Amino acid sequence: DTAVSQTPKYLVTQMGNDKSIKCEQNLGHDTMYWYKQDSKKFLKIMFSYNNKELIINETVPNRFSPKSPDKAHLNLHINSLELGDSAVYFCASSRRAENIQYFGAGTRLSVL
Amino acid sequence: TQLLEQSPQFLSIQEGENLTVYCNSSSVFSSLQWYRQEPGEGPVLLVTVVTGGEVKKLKRLTFQFGDARKDSSLHITAAQPGDTGLYLCAGEASGYALNFGKGTSLLVTP
Numbered sequence: 001d002t003a004v005s006q007t008p009k010y011l012v013t014q015m016g017n018d019k020s021i022k023c024e025q026n027l028g029h030d031t032m033y034w035y036k037q038d039s040k041k042f043l044k045i046m047f048s049y050n051n052k053e054l055i056i057n058e059t060v061p062n063r064f065s066p067k068s069p070d071k072a073h074l075n076l077h078i079n080s081l082e083l084g085d086s087a088v089y090f091c092a093s094s095r096r097a098e099n100i101q102y103f104g105a106g107t108r109l110s111v112l
Numbered sequence: 113t114q115l116l117e118q119s120p121q122f123l124s125i126q127e128g129e130n131l132t133v134y135c136n137s138s139s140v141f142s143s144l145q146w147y148r149q150e151p152g153e154g155p156v157l158l159v160t161v162v163t164g165g166e167v168k169k170l171k172r173l174t175f176q177f178g179d180a181r182k183d184s185s186l187h188i189t190a191a192q193p194g195d196t197g198l199y200l201c202a203g204e205a206s207g208y209a210l211n212f213g214k215g216t217s218l219l220v221t222p
Contacts, residue, residue, distance in 0.1 A: 004154070031208050033208075033209055040214065041149075041198055041214070041215045041217065042212070042215070043155070043200065043212040043215075045205060045210065045211070048208055048209045050208065055208070056205075056208075056209055090154050090155075094208060096208055099204060099208055099210075100145075100157055100160065101157070101210060102157075103154025103155050103156070105152065105153050105154050106152070106153070106154055
């Protein structure tokens with residue numbers, strides 16, 4: 001049983017398209033995150049949700065919109081994709097009190 | 113944003129050698145974490161250090177938290193090919209998220 005699962009694993013799309021990445025965790029955690037890892041392997045926080053409420057929104061273009069339908073899911077929708085959006089996107093979850101983060105396997109997004 | 117500087121950025125060594133990776137900041141952290149990431153996977157937590165001066169051991173890996181809680185090091189004894197991966201240090205940021213260092217990419221060849 002995968003603890004944090006993301007779909008799809010790979011996403012290849014054209015500039016200007018809209019795409020979504022889904023994330024689900026079965027750990028019973030109350031906090032979920034989206035991170036972006038660039039080509040130099042730098043991992044940076046994008047969003048943080050606690051009990052379905054947004055608590056962090058780093059300097060991310062508003063083309064990126066996270067949606068949390070329930071505590072176990074945090075999806076990422078991206079509008080009008082640009083070349084610079086190409087990266088690996090990681091979903092993670094944690095129990096707020098512990099802050100040990102469990103990561104999904106990542107979604108490699110390639111914008112052509 | 114509390115910045116974490118990791119060094120070296122890349123390390124290529126032979127099996128059996130020892131190595132140390134450093135994680136430094138000008139800020140004080142309540143705790144620091146070390147993660148390892150393998151190709152095609154997400155980072156996996158290795159250890160959390162909380163107390164200044166703390167030393168934790170995980171088999172051949174030794175983690176140390178600086179007395180002032182601004183820096184940490186990871187020492188690997190007798191490295192093995194299975195140790196190959198990206199090592200990331202991370203400190204708490206706002207909203208329960210983590211600020212990561214830029215990572216140390218380690219390659220251990222037989």
